[in-house]
Amino acid sequence: MVCVILQCVATLNPFLGILASRQKHALPDLPYDYGALEPHISAEIMQLHHSKHHAAYVNNLNITEEKYQEALAKGDVTGQVALQAALRFNGGGHINHTIFWTNLSPNGGGEPQECLLKPWCDLMEAIKRDFGSFQKLKEKMSAATVAVQGSGWGWLGFDKENGRLRIAACANQDPLQGTTGLIPLLGIDVWEHAYYLQYKNVRPDYVKAIWNIVNWENVSERFKAASK
Template sequence: MFRTSLRTLSKSANRAAPSFTRTKISLPELDWDFGALEPYISGQINELHYTKHHQTYVNGYNQASEKLAEAESKNDVKAAVALQQNIKFHGGGYLNHCLFWKNLSPANKDGGAIPGDSSELSKQIAQQYGSYDKLISLTNAKLAGVQGSGWAFIVKNKENGAIEVVQTYNQDTVPTAYVPLVAIDAWEHAYYLQYKNVKADYFKAIWNVINWKEAERRYLAN
C-alpha cells in the first residue's frame, strides 16, 4: 500500500539544531486490474488516470516537500510560504485519488451493490434521504455543478453523524469536520476519453462500480 508522508525529528545527544527527514509518498496498489471496471470506466482511462495523472501528484508533492525541507533548513520563510500552494494542490490530488481508487470495485464483485437495510449506513441514508437513489441524484447534481475541475464527496459529519454531500474545486480535500465516504472525480481526465463532453453519462455510470462496502467501512470506523 502507499506510504504516508512523515516528518521525523532527530536530535543529537548535545541537542544540536533539529534535522528533518521526509519519507516520500508513492502510488497506492489497486485492488483490481485497469480493465476490471469496464464497460463503465474503460481500462485505457484507468491506466492513464493512475499511471499519469495520479503519478503527477505523487511526483509534485515529493518535489515540493524536498524544496520545503531545503527552505526550512535555510530559514527561508519566503520560499517556504511560496511552496505551500504547490504542496496543497499535489498533496490533495494524491489523497483524493487514493480515496477514489479504493471506493471503486468491479460490477461482478462489490461494485454497485447496496448494503442491506440492516446496515448502519443504509439506516442513516434511509432516515435522511429516503433511499440511495435520492442520495445519488443529489450527488450527481453536485457533480454537474462543478465548473471546471473538482470533486464531489459523500461525507459523514463528525459532529452529528449526518451524511452530507460536499463539492470541492481543483484538488481541495474535504474539510476536517467531515469523513469522506465516497469520492468522485469530476476532472475531465476521469471520463473524457470515453464519455467525451457528456459528463452526465459518466456520473450516472460510475455508480455501477462504487464500492458501498468501503463507504460503510469508513462510516463505521470514524
C-alpha cells in the same frame, strides 16, 4: 573558518536527518486490473489516470515537500507560504485518488445492504435518515457532482460534529477534510482526464455509470471508522 564550517554542519544535521528519514509518498497499487471496471470505465482511462496523473501528483508532492523542508530549515517563511498551493494541489490529488481507487470495485454497484450485515446496515440507516432514501442520495450527489464548474470532485462526507452525512463539492484537487472538515466516504472525480476519452463532454453519463461500480463495502467501512 573550520569552526564556521563545523557550526554549519551541526546546524544542518537535524535537517539532513529529517530529509534522510522522511518516507516518500508512493503510488498505491490498484486493488484490481486496469480493465476490471469496464464497460463503465475503460482500461485506457484507468491506466492513464493511475499511472500518469496520480503518479504525477505523488512525484510532485515529494518534490514540494523536500522544498518545504529546505525552506523550514532556513527559516524562510516566504518560501514556505509560496509552496502552500503546490502542497494543497499535489497533496490533495494524492489523497483524493487514493480514496477514489478503493471506492470503486468490479463487484460494486447496487446499494448498501439493508440491515443484513454491519456496518452496511449502519450506513443505509444513516442514508435514509439524512437523505430520505438511497435514490435521493444518488440524485443529490449526482446533481452536485455534475454541477462542479471546471475540474473537481463530488463527495459524500461525514460531519463528525453532528454525526450526519453531507454532500459537498470541492474544486480542483482540494481535499474534502482539509477544505470542509468533513471526513471523506465516497468521492467522484470529475476532472476530464477521469472520463473524457470515453464519455467526451457528457459528464452526466459518466457520473451515472460510476454508481454501477461503487464499492459500498469500502464506503461502509469508512463510515464505521468515521463514526467512532
